[in-house]
Amino acid sequence: MQKAMKIAIVDDEQDMRQSISQWLALSGFDTETFASAEEALKVLGPDYPGIVISDIKMPGMDGMAFLRKIMGQDSTLPVIMITGHGDVPMAVEAMRLGAFDFLEKPFNPDKMSALAKKAANARRLTMDNRQLRRELSDGGQIMKKLIGTSPVMERLREDILDLGQADGHVLIDGETGTGKTLVAHALHAVGARAGKKFVLVSCTALGEDALAKRLFGPMLPEDSQLPAVEEARNGTLVLEDIEALPDVLQARLLSVINEQGTPAETRIVAISNLQEQGRTCEDVLRPDLFYRLAALRITVPPLRQRGEDILTLFTRLSEQFSEEYGCDTPQVSAQEAAQLLQAPWPGNVRQLINVAERAVLQSRRGSGTIASLLMSDHEEMQPVMTTEGKPLKEYVEAFERMLIDNTMRRHKGSISNVMEELCLPRRTLNEKMAKYGLQRADYL
Known part of the structure; x- marks a missing residue:
């Protein structure tokens, strides 16, 4: 499940802080409160995983100075300003400085929740893009x-x-x-x-x-x-x-x-x-x-030339989609493994991603087979299978490797649990892991 977005609530009035916090917590947010801008700045940084709701009029550093400080650190951090009646021109200036939006007191709690969700979605997208850029700049x-x-x-x-x-x-x-x-x-x-x-x-x-x-x-x-x-x-x-x-x-x-x-x-x-x-x-x-x-x-x-990589990729993708949809990862039978290996995959990895997601959704509903997903999208709707046969030994070994890999991942590298589930003595398991290049350290 998606992690709750944080909201930093900054207001010198305790009752206001608590009421906003309670309402937003009921709306599914992870709230934290601060009695002053100075206190909040000790926590807020360029990669703060959330948004900010701040009053404009506060003793010490006021909301406008606080906003300028935040925008200097991270101009993409959504800040919603709370303003009293008659301070709308100040709120408009806050928008010019980079505030996400403003709420005028007294405000409707539902409107505040809707605005917070909108800001949270914007923040989530920013953080996802930053993470992607970090990954794409990291060769490893x-x-x-x-x-x-x-x-x-x-x-x-x-x-x-x-x-x-x-x-x-x-x-x-x-x-x-x-x-x-x-x-x-x-x-x-x-x-x-x-x-x-x-x-x-x-x-x-x-x-x-x-x-x-x-x-x-x-x-x-x-x-x-x-x-x-x-x-x-x-x-x-x-x-x-x-x-x-x-x-x-x-x-x-x-x-x-x-x-x-x-x-x-x-x-x-x-x-x-x-x-x-x-x-x-x-x-x-x-x-x-x-x-x-x-x-x-x-x-x-092309994917069809990558042999048992197909099973490895399918397993990883199924695990990712299962986590996303909050359900168990579907188990692949020997026959289904052979079908995955035999398919020509005209759409390559992009097609495999689609099949893995649909397999997870089918499994969650308790219906459907991988074979049905491997049917052609063309009018003739023939099963998508290659004419290139492989020795039975290759299919058996590919399935065996996938089974050991999946079981090791599920048990987080516990050799004893894997031995028990697969009914294998330690020596046989060790030999097969060495044969397939599987290292226990990769699963811990």
Whole structure:
């Protein structure tokens, strides 16, 4: 379940503090109260996991000075100001300084709760985005997101580490849903530009004129953004769907690349999502641009080539969705494991995410099978299975590894509990864990 959002209530009047706190606690918030702005500032910081409700008129540091102090520390922290009758002009000034909103006394408690929820949602989004940026700037964290022990994933991680340290432009290609944008983030995070700007532009999200302006400018005085080629200076500029870049903009991009010289001032990572049968990115880009962008190249493997990584990913995703929906993680049978391994996964990891979420929802309702989720979305509705057979031994070993992995995770590395549940002697369990590369320390 989602953790209750904190609310810091700052008011010199004890009765007012307590009444606001009690009402918001009943509305599901985690409240804490402060009798003065000075006392609250000892707790509030740039990453305060909540919002603030503050009176304007207080002895010592008043609400306006308090607001200025908070905005100086974290301009995204929502602050709701409480003002008395006749102080509306002051409240308007508070809004200009960055307050989220204001309430005029006497206020309706329901209106206060609704406003607090709105501010809390804004704060939650800000905190989630900050956490994502931290993860994407941490090479170690983002590499952990590239889950899998299959040879193709081992090779992908090695390529990312090697090319991340290089300074040339990179072309990333692969089927839709394989995680190409995640690979672009990883390239940036493990290289020398990790602390610099990472700017992502989709070549299909804007019309030609708007795309030209976003990439190269000129920007109007009222525009808050720099052109992408300026914004990403000394960092990384990622161009998604590079094959959709119009010819005239291909020429302008080539000019920018040629002007930079070597080493490149701004690294360009181009992502190709071309799905037309028999055509490649080389066919649709002008040759001089293609060879500049493809100086270094990474092809992200399709899910169907990743073997038992499919089961590992499905397990992790099922656990995440089960936690989100507040239910038990569905157990996968040997037959279902084989079906997951046999499916061709035309939508790759994106499709697997969808199947895992639906499997959790089905399990919560107590109905449905994984086989039914693996039916094609096309009109013929044939079961989505590959024609490529595998030796029975491979299916058995993949299921066995998944079963031991899941049981170890559920028992948090307790060998005795795993032995009891799987009816295995210690020596056999140890041998199988060594065989499948499972380490007890990873589950503690």
